[in-house]
Amino acid sequence: xxxxxxxxxxxxxxxxxxxxxxxxxxxxxxxxxxxxxxxxxxxxxxxxxxxxxxxxxxxxxxxxxxxxxxxxxxxxxxxxxxxxxxxxxxxxxxxxxxxx
DNA sequence: CCGATGACTCACG
DNA sequence: CCGTGAGCCATCG
Numbered sequence: 494x495x496x497x498x499x500x501x502x503x504x505x506x507x508x509x510x511x512x513x514x515x516x517x518x519x520x521x522x523x524x525x526x527x528x529x530x531x532x533x534x535x536x537x538x539x540x541x542x543x544x545x546x547x548x549x550x551x552x553x554x555x556x557x558x559x560x561x562x563x564x565x566x567x568x569x570x571x572x573x574x575x576x577x578x579x580x581x582x583x584x585x586x587x588x589x590x591x592x593x
Numbered sequence: 594c595c596g597a598t599g600a601c602t603c604a605c606g
Numbered sequence: 607c608c609g610t611g612a613g614c615c616a617t618c619g
Binding site: 532538 | 599600601602603
């Protein structure tokens with residue numbers, strides 16, 4: 494299983510209404526320094542991947558333009574303010590049995 | 594093989 | 607809040 498696939502699987506596991514950061518996903522995949530590559534993997538994401546739930550450090554949207562992603566998040570009940578999301582409230586904390 | 598290029602992140606001013 | 611610069615590293619031409 495390569496890095497990209499693990500990344501996509503992890504993102505697929507993020508529940509609606511919750512978000513994760515590039516760095517967090519990279520770390521969960523086992524490679525803490527590859528936040529950038531999470532973005533690369535998302536470049537051509539399969540349709541079953543909730544890419545909109547992935548944000549930059551601090552809860553910022555890195556996609557340009559950001560409207561699309563913000564809409565999808567809003568549709569899941571995530572409150573957005575000036576393109577910022579409160580990680581405090583929405584960041585996903587993987588349950589202990591999530592991956593092993 | 595080399596250099597440029599990022600859906601990144603952190604530190605500093 | 608905004609820029610700059612430095613690490614980072616797979617992918618692409």
